[in-house]
Amino acid sequence: MMFKIPKPSRRTKFDRLLSIEMNDFDVERLLPTLFNLVVTRGRNRTSGNNEERTVSQFAEGLSKNPHVKGFGGDEKELLELWIRSVALTVGQAGRTKSQEKIEFVNPSTLLTYKTGLPKPSSRQRNVPRFLYNAMCNCGLEGNNNERRLNIQLWLKEVFGTGLQMQDTPPYSGQYDGSTEVDIHTLLTLRLLEEFDTGAISNQELGEPPPCLPKQAQQIGENILLLLRGYRGLLPPMFIGRMLMATINLDLLTYTLRLMASISVLCRTGKMPVDDGYIPEIYLDVTGDRTGQSDSLARSCVERDLEATGKFFENNIRLFTLDRLRERSDELQKLVVSDDNTPVAQYFESLLASEATIPVRVRAESDLESIRDESLVDVSGEQEQEQIRNELKELISRKGPIAALNSVLCESLRTKSVQSYTQWYKGVGGLNRPFGILLGNTLGPRNWRYVMTDELLRTLVYLKAVDTHRGQLNESRPAANIRLDEFMNWMQEKFGIVIDRPPKEMNSSSSRAAAALNFNAFKRRLRQTGFFRGLSDDFNVQNLTLNLAAVRSEETTS
Numbered sequence: 001m002m003f004k005i006p007k008p009s010r011r012t013k014f015d016r017l018l019s020i021e022m023n024d025f026d027v028e029r030l031l032p033t034l035f036n037l038v039v040t041r042g043r044n045r046t047s048g049n050n051e052e053r054t055v056s057q058f059a060e061g062l063s064k065n066p067h068v069k070g071f072g073g074d075e076k077e078l079l080e081l082w083i084r085s086v087a088l089t090v091g092q093a094g095r096t097k098s099q100e101k102i103e104f105v106n107p108s109t110l111l112t113y114k115t116g117l118p119k120p121s122s123r124q125r126n127v128p129r130f131l132y133n134a135m136c137n138c139g140l141e142g143n144n145n146e147r148r149l150n151i152q153l154w155l156k157e158v159f160g161t162g163l164q165m166q167d168t169p170p171y172s173g174q175y176d177g178s179t180e181v182d183i184h185t186l187l188t189l190r191l192l193e194e195f196d197t198g199a200i201s202n203q204e205l206g207e208p209p210p211c212l213p214k215q216a217q218q219i220g221e222n223i224l225l226l227l228r229g230y231r232g233l234l235p236p237m238f239i240g241r242m243l244m245a246t247i248n249l250d251l252l253t254y255t256l257r258l259m260a261s262i263s264v265l266c267r268t269g270k271m272p273v274d275d276g277y278i279p280e281i282y283l284d285v286t287g288d289r290t291g292q293s294d295s296l297a298r299s300c301v302e303r304d305l306e307a308t309g310k311f312f313e314n315n316i317r318l319f320t321l322d323r324l325r326e327r328s329d330e331l332q333k334l335v336v337s338d339d340n341t342p343v344a345q346y347f348e349s350l351l352a353s354e355a356t357i358p359v360r361v362r363a364e365s366d367l368e369s370i371r372d373e374s375l376v377d378v379s380g381e382q383e384q385e386q387i388r389n390e391l392k393e394l395i396s397r398k399g400p401i402a403a404l405n406s407v408l409c410e411s412l413r414t415k416s417v418q419s420y421t422q423w424y425k426g427v428g429g430l431n432r433p434f435g436i437l438l439g440n441t442l443g444p445r446n447w448r449y450v451m452t453d454e455l456l457r458t459l460v461y462l463k464a465v466d467t468h469r470g471q472l473n474e475s476r477p478a479a480n481i482r483l484d485e486f487m488n489w490m491q492e493k494f495g496i497v498i499d500r501p502p503k504e505m506n507s508s509s510s511r512a513a514a515a516l517n518f519n520a521f522k523r524r525l526r527q528t529g530f531f532r533g534l535s536d537d538f539n540v541q542n543l544t545l546n547l548a549a550v551r552s553e554e555t556t557s
Contacts, residue, residue, distance in 0.1 A: 038135075050116060283449045
């Protein structure tokens with residue numbers, strides 16, 4: 001029987017485990033909000049009247065701008081088409097999705113922060129704040145304020161060309177009118193003059209410490225390595241695309257590591273050392289949908305999706321213990337938690353308290369509330385008696401705390417696991433140029449891990465600046481990367497394997513498939529211009545960066 005859960009117990013998002021809401025997510029909406037947090041040092045911004053205006057109204061205003069000429073009369077329609085194609089992302093609003101609304105200004109310039117779009121609550125899932133916290137706590141020198149100022153400076157060096165910005169609320173900004181920028185960025189800058197500067201909140205919202213601090217530090221480092229390492233070397237839009245690919249991959253691997261680590265914690269009572277074991281992600285490069293390499297990549301996806309169900313159960317278990325502790329003075333003395341308590345230590349103490357009398361008493365109280373709520377929801381005496389008997393039998397068989405977790409999981413599972421799958425699909429970048437997931441969107445799920453050209457390019461460029469991970473301020477790309485070092489680095493940082501099967505799938509046939517996959521990978525490296533392998537010796541096989549070619553390609557496009 002499905003019991004009715006009282007409203008206070010229906011919440012499943014446990015911020016101390018993961019402050020991000022695991023639900024559908026689109027990384028392309030992320031950068032304007034992250035820009036705003038960096039500029040305002042952690043404050044949210046409202047969108048003012050910007051969301052209420054239409055693309056046509058903004059195009060009309062821009063056509064009257066004294067710096068925009070030749071778009072009067074019939075040419076306004078051409079201007080609007082240009083705006084839609086390069087400057088704005090437009091979506092649908094209303095219950096019938098028949099109305100048009102501006103989602104956000106495309107982040108070709110840092111000044112997009114001023115619009116307050118997209119709203120922080122609009123499918124952002126608290127990711128921008130999680131990333132900003134990771135950037136501020138990834139080992140930069142100085143106090144908190146000095147680190148934030150450095151991050152703001154580095155971001156401005158990449159995306160703030162030609163901007164004049166206020167350093168005090170409301171942190172408004174404008175184009176200086178003289179610095180040379182590319183034509184699309186210039187259009188965006190002039191368009192932003194038509195947008196209101198949204199108001200900012202008076203205080204900064206807090207962010208709980210991450211459950212996996214070393215992995216979170218890596219996320220912050222990767223963002224800053226790309227910003228600092230390629231400033232002045234690559235176009236801002238190119239760096240922006242690499243940021244989106246890196247952030248998505250980092251969020252995916254953080255999620256997978258978190259699920260694996262919490263599984264070990266709940267099984268053994270101890271958090272794994274160094275953020276736990278890395279789930280190996282086998283990427284298919286062959287593109288052969290009938291081959292075993294593709295089968296290995298699909299098996300890894302199914303393994304990781306299956307883990308979301310277990311993670312939901314572990315999340316409920318920890319969150320329930322946390323809620324019981326909050327309502328018990330005795331448990332708060334038994335399980336100590338303050339600002340200096342590591343998250344892993346707190347979770348270990350929570351699990352250790354599971355068999356204590358105070359937990360049992362509180363769990364029994366919660367079960368009584370569920371019983372009473374469920375009884376109100378039915379009218380027949382026979383149904384009411386069935387509820388009493390089933391709950392009584394469950395408690396007798398499992399004990400109060402296990403029975404409580406079982407009831408909560410059974411009642412809340414479907415919607416939550418669906419949300420987790422949407423999150424996995426989003427951070428996996430299903431069918432996106434920078435994503436790691438490829439597959440169908442309709443019918444029975446058939447997804448696999450793949451290496452797209454854009455993801456490969458991002459990984460090579462990130463590895464080139466990775467040697468400066470301990471000295472972010474000095475970051476500059478290496479001209480050459482040894483292939484064996486690149487392969488080992490992908491596995492260490494992201495759990496990516498290409499030249500061998502995952503350990504749990506090892507067999508002679510899977511090893512043969514991985515060997516063919518590795519050959520396909522080297523061909524892909526040659527096609528993308530990174531690799532000229534003239535020897536079978538790993539020690540002399542190098543990847544080479546050609547930054548001049550990228551600048552030329554971006555300028556042409």
